[in-house]
Amino acid sequence: MTTKKVSYRNPWAWVPTLYFTEGIPYVVVMTVSVIMYKRLGISNTDIALYTSWLYLPWIIKPFWSPVVDILKTKRFWVIIMQLLVGAGLAGIALTIPGPNFLRYTLAFFWLLAFSSATHDIAADGFYMLGLSEHEQAWFVGIRSTFYRVAMIFGQGILIILAGYIESHSGLPSVNINVYSKPNKQITQIVYPSTVNFPKETGNLRIVTFPNTFTVSTKNISKTEADSIINLATTWNTSHGFYESAERKETSLLKRNNGPSWLEKTIVLPLEDFLKKDFGPEIKKPTKSKLTGNVEIIYFQLSNKPKPGEKIVVNFGRESGDKSISLVEGTHFVFNSNNWNKPAMAVIQLDPKLTTFSSARFTARAGNIPLAWIITFFVLTGMFIALFLYHKFILPFPESDKSVVEKASIKNALEEFFKTFALFFKKDKIWVIIGFILLYRMGEAQLVKLATPFLLDAQEVGGLALTTGQIGFIYGTVGIIALTIGGIIGGLVAAKQGVKYWMWWMLIAINLPDLVYVYLSYTQTTNLWLINLSVAFEQFGYGFGFTAFLLVLIYISEGEHKTSHYAIATGFMALGMMIPGMFSGWLQSIIGYKHFFIWVSISTIPAFIITKFLPLNPEFGKKTKVKEDE
Numbered sequence: 293m294t295t296k297k298v299s300y301r302n303p304w305a306w307v308p309t310l311y312f313t314e315g316i317p318y319v320v321v322m323t324v325s326v327i328m329y330k331r332l333g334i335s336n337t338d339i340a341l342y343t344s345w346l347y348l349p350w351i352i353k354p355f356w357s358p359v360v361d362i363l364k365t366k367r368f369w370v371i372i373m374q375l376l377v378g379a380g381l382a383g384i385a386l387t388i389p390g391p392n393f394l395r396y397t398l399a400f401f402w403l404l405a406f407s408s409a410t411h412d413i414a415a416d417g418f419y420m421l422g423l424s425e426h427e428q429a430w431f432v433g434i435r436s437t438f439y440r441v442a443m444i445f446g447q448g449i450l451i452i453l454a455g456y457i458e459s460h461s462g463l464p465s466v467n468i469n470v471y472s473k474p475n476k477q478i479t480q481i482v483y484p485s486t487v488n489f490p491k492e493t494g495n496l497r498i499v500t501f502p503n504t505f506t507v508s509t510k511n512i513s514k515t516e517a518d519s520i521i522n523l524a525t526t527w528n529t530s531h532g533f534y535e536s537a538e539r540k541e542t543s544l545l546k547r548n549n550g551p552s553w554l555e556k557t558i559v560l561p562l563e564d565f566l567k568k569d570f571g572p573e574i575k576k577p578t579k580s581k582l583t584g585n586v587e588i589i590y591f592q593l594s595n596k597p598k599p600g601e602k603i604v605v606n607f608g609r610e611s612g613d614k615s616i617s618l619v620e621g622t623h624f625v626f627n628s629n630n631w632n633k634p635a636m637a638v639i640q641l642d643p644k645l646t647t648f649s650s651a652r653f654t655a656r657a658g659n660i661p662l663a664w665i666i667t668f669f670v671l672t673g674m675f676i677a678l679f680l681y682h683k684f685i686l687p688f689p690e691s692d693k694s695v696v697e698k699a700s701i702k703n704a705l706e707e708f709f710k711t712f713a714l715f716f717k718k719d720k721i722w723v724i725i726g727f728i729l730l731y732r733m734g735e736a737q738l739v740k741l742a743t744p745f746l747l748d749a750q751e752v753g754g755l756a757l758t759t760g761q762i763g764f765i766y767g768t769v770g771i772i773a774l775t776i777g778g779i780i781g782g783l784v785a786a787k788q789g790v791k792y793w794m795w796w797m798l799i800a801i802n803l804p805d806l807v808y809v810y811l812s813y814t815q816t817t818n819l820w821l822i823n824l825s826v827a828f829e830q831f832g833y834g835f836g837f838t839a840f841l842l843v844l845i846y847i848s849e850g851e852h853k854t855s856h857y858a859i860a861t862g863f864m865a866l867g868m869m870i871p872g873m874f875s876g877w878l879q880s881i882i883g884y885k886h887f888f889i890w891v892s893i894s895t896i897p898a899f900i901i902t903k904f905l906p907l908n909p910e911f912g913k914k915t916k917v918k919e920d921e
Contacts, residue, residue: 297688300422300687300689301685301686301687303422303423303427305685306422306682306685306686306687307419307423307435307438308435308438309438309678309681309682309685310370310415310418310419310435310682310686311415311435311438311439311442312438312439312441312442312445312678313374313411313415313442313675313678313682314408314411314412314415314439314442315438315439315440315441315442315443315446316377316442316445316446316671316674316675317377317380317404317405317407317408317411318408318412318442319442319443319445319446319447320381320404320446320450320671321343321346321401321404321405321408322343322346322347323446323447323743323766324446324447324450324451325343325346325401326339326343326740326743326744327451327454327743327747327759327762328454328664329342329343329394330743330744330747330748331454331458331660331663331664331747331759332388332393332660332661332664333604333623334394335876335880336741336744336876336879336880337876337877337879337880338394338876339740339744339876340740340741340872340873340874340875340876340877340879341873341874341876341877342394342398343401343740343872344740344868344869344870344872344873344875345869345873346401346402346405347865347866347868347869347872348405348865348869349402349405349406349408349409349410350405350409350412350861350862350865351862351863351865351866351869352862353409353410353412353413353858353861353862353865354858354859354861354862356410357413357858360410360413360414360417365692365693366414366415366417366418366421366692367414367418367686367688367689367692369410369411369413369414370411370414370415370418370682370686371679371682371683371686373407373408373410373411373414374411374675374678374679374682375679376403376407377404377407377408377411377675378672378675378676378679379403380400380401380403380404380407381400381404381668381671381672381675382668382669382672383396383397383399383400383403384397384400384401384404384668385664385665385668385669385672387400388661388664388665388668389661389665413858418686418689418692419435421689421691421692422686422687422689422692440771440775443767443771443774444767444768444771445767446767447763447766447767447770447771448763448764448766448767448768448771449763449767450667450670450671450763450767451759451760451762451763451766451767452760452763452764452767453666453667453670453763454663454664454666454667454759454760454763455663455758455759455760455761455762455763456760457658457659457662457663457666457667458658458659458660458663458758458759458760459656459658459758459760460658461658461659461662461663462603462656462657462658462659462660462662463496463497463498463603463657463658464497464498465654465655465656465657466497466498466500466503466654466655467610467652467653467654468500468502468503468504468589468652468653468654468655469503469504469650469651469652469653470504470505470506470507470587470612470616470639470650470651470652470653471504471505471506471507471648471649471650472506472507472508472509472613472615472616472641472645472647472648472649472650473506473507473508473509473648474508474509474510474646474647474648475508475510476506476507476508476509476510477508478508478510478512478585481520481586481587481588484527484590484633484634484636487501487590487634489501489590489592489634494594495594495595496593496594496595496597496603497593497594498591498593498594498605498655498657499591499592499593499594500589500590500591500655501589501590501634502589505587505589507585507586507587507616507639507641508585509585509641509645509646509647510585511582511583511584511585511643512582512583512584512585512586513581513582513583514581514582514583515581517583517584517585517586517640520586520588520638521586521619521620521638521640523636524588524620524621524636524637524638525620527636528620528621528624528635528636531630531633531635532625532627532629532630533624533625533626533630533635534623534624534625582643583640583643584640584641584642584643584645585640585641586619586638586639586640586641587638587639588636588637588638588639589621589636589637589638589639589653590634590635590636590637591605591607591621591624591634591635591636591637591655592626592631592632592633592634592635593626593631593632595631596628596631596632597626597627597628597631598628599628600627600628601627601628602625602626602627603625603626603627603631603657604623604624604625604626604657604660605623605624605625605626605635605655605656605657606622606623606655606656606657606749607621607622607623607624607637607653607654607655607656608622608653608654608749608750608751608756609651609652609653609749609750609751609756610652610653610654610756611651611652611817612649612650612651612652613645613649613650613651614651614750614815615641615642615644615645615649616639616641616642616645616649616650616651617639617640617641617642617750617751618637618638618639618653618749618751619638619639619640619751620636620637620638621635621636621637621638622637622749622751622752639653663759711856711859712859714856715856715859718847719906720904720905720906723901723904723905723906724843724847724905724906725863726901727843727898727901727902727905728840728843728844728860728863728864728867729863729866729867729870730867730897730898730901731798731801731840731867731898731901731902732801732840732867732868732898733867733871733894733895733897733898734802734805734891734892734894734895734898735801735802735805735833735868736867736868736869736870736871736872736875737871737872737875737878737887737890737891737894738805738808738888738891739868739872740872740875740876741875741876741879741884741887742808743762743766744876745808745811745812745884745888746761746762746765746822747759747762748884750815753812753815753883753884753885754815754884755811755815755816755817755822756817757822761819765822765823765826766826766830769823769826769827769830770826770827770830771830772827773826773827773828773830773831773834774830774831774833774834775834776831776834777800777830777831777832777833777834777835777836777837778834778835778837778838779834780834780835781793781797781800781834781835781836781837781838781839782838785838785839785842789909790838790839790842790843790846790907791907791908791909792909793838793839794839794902794905794907795902797835797836797838797839797840798836798839798898798899798902799836800831800832800833800835800836801832801833801835801836801837801839801840802832802836802892802895802898802899803832804828804829804831804832804833805829805888805891805892805895806892807825807826807828807829808825808829808888808891809885809888809889809892810825811825812884812885812887812888813885840864843905843907844857844860844861844864845857846907846908847860848860871894875887878890
């Protein structure tokens with residue numbers, strides 16, 4: 293069956309769906325991947341490093357954009373890239389349950405990233421070829437709106453779907469109430485091999501001993517407390533409840549055959565320095581030989597899992613007094629070999645706690661891989677449907693032609709290199725490039741660790757939110773605040789020019805990073821306060837990002853506006869990739885509190901470089917700006 297070549301169709305039939313399709317793979321690569329890897333147990337170091345590398349296709353996009361112009365048609369590239377995006381999404385879904393899922397899913401994320409970046413080139417070109425100048429101006433707001441809808445769908449609905457499946461699959465959650473009580477007699481610690489769990493029947497579930505218990509506020513010796521914690525760690529490790537890859541943060545440049553010269557001379561000494569002076573475990577020395585009392589909670593499964601099946605149990609404080617903390621046993625892996633052995637978690641009171649108090653801890657064992665497999669298969673089905681729809685509905689503009697003659701190719705390449713040379717001859721170009729690289733230096737690091745911080749257990753400095761809560765906070769509240777900030781930023785810039793608002797927008801995009809300093813130090817469990825903090829930060833980002841986009845447009849003015857804008861956006865992606873690569877490594881060394889302070893400090897270079905930025909005071913006034921997604 294052949295498609296009838298219609299040169300024109302009503303733009304409402306394809307512009308909204310085209311830009312919705314453009315936005316989905318970008319948000320999946322940049323945001324959804326971070327949340328998925330965090331829920332699957334990958335370290336913050338590896339998440340930040342590997343997902344930052346995924347910016348590379350957008351960085352080098354200007355280098356292969358001539359290929360899209362020279363070979364075939366824009367329509368051809370749009371259709372083929374949508375098919376490849378669907379294949380990449382299916383590949384991720386199929387490789388999640390495998391033993392080397394990180395390696396293979398990353399390979400498919402790379403396919404997704406290159407396909408998405410190429411789709412961006414083709415879709416923007418097709419938009420200009422398929423519409424008249426009047427229609428292009430009229431639909432610029434429509435395309436931007438549906439790109440935002442894709443952001444809401446990716447960061448909101450998809451994450452909420454994964455969270456819903458997580459919470460409604462796997463084993464039922466178990467709540468454990470812990471109470472502190474003055475003058476209670478200190479109980480004898482039971483050795484794990486002597487623990488007798490009651491006989492259990494029925495469906496597979498988590499069994500705990502005890503379910504509710506009271507801890508004496510009377511302090512014990514540090515030696516005794518340390519020996520109990522060490523016993524639990526050794527027992528859990530020796531019985532396979534921990535997987536080393538999930539428990540240890542890896543060095544940024546770690547090698548199996550020993551440290552390299554760069555590690556020995558720079559990385560390892562830097563790690564030691566940061567851990568010693570800025571590490572989260574640093575505590576003021578005390579002469580007291582006593583510390584808070586400890587108690588042990590034991591876990592096992594009611595029945596034997598299927599051969600090869602792993603039951604992952606995440607355990608942490610759900611609510612209550614932070615003086616009652618979990619010091620060992622946040623994560624257990626049960627299988628057919630250790631299901632009937634007791635895993636150990638250690639609860640410890642703050643030595644200053646002397647009154648009656650309480651806290652609730654929860655053990656969860658949702659089927660996280662299944663949740664993400666289903667989520668990516670839903671995405672795959674959606675992209676197949678979009679691919680088929682666009683194959684039949686996209687028009688065939690007469691001007692959408694391929695250039696295949698050798699002479700034309702040669703001329704195109706000469707023009708391509710000439711365009712690059714002219715970009716670097718612009719006035720104060722190195723100041724401009726410095727501005728592009730530094731304007732979002734703080735945000736580039738924050739965006740990689742914000743969701744891991746919200747997901748991580750309170751015992752390791754996080755806020756212990758669920759996947760579904762993250763979907764609502766970022767995908768709904770955050771996107772709405774971001775959009776409102778962007779709209780207001782565009783309105784005020786159009787009225788008084790970008791130079792007038794530059795410093796206010798610079799403050800708006802950087803100062804709200806401090807809300808994460810507040811959240812990391814308070815570790816609040818108030819969802820209203822968390823939503824408000826994220827909304828404030830995202831509003832500031834939307835408002836401040838307006839200035840950044842206008843500067844990119846300003847420096848691209850001239851004969852080669854489109855090509856120079858593509859080059860500028862390449863530097864924009866580079867400015868996000870490099871800081872993001874080392875952010876996870878840094879956070880794993882200094883902890884969330886100090887990391888978010890560092891993020892705030894790293895915004896300072898943006899203020900310095902902006903002082904030297906050349907800007908026309910009239911630029912931006914009463915100008916409709918095409919926002920680059």
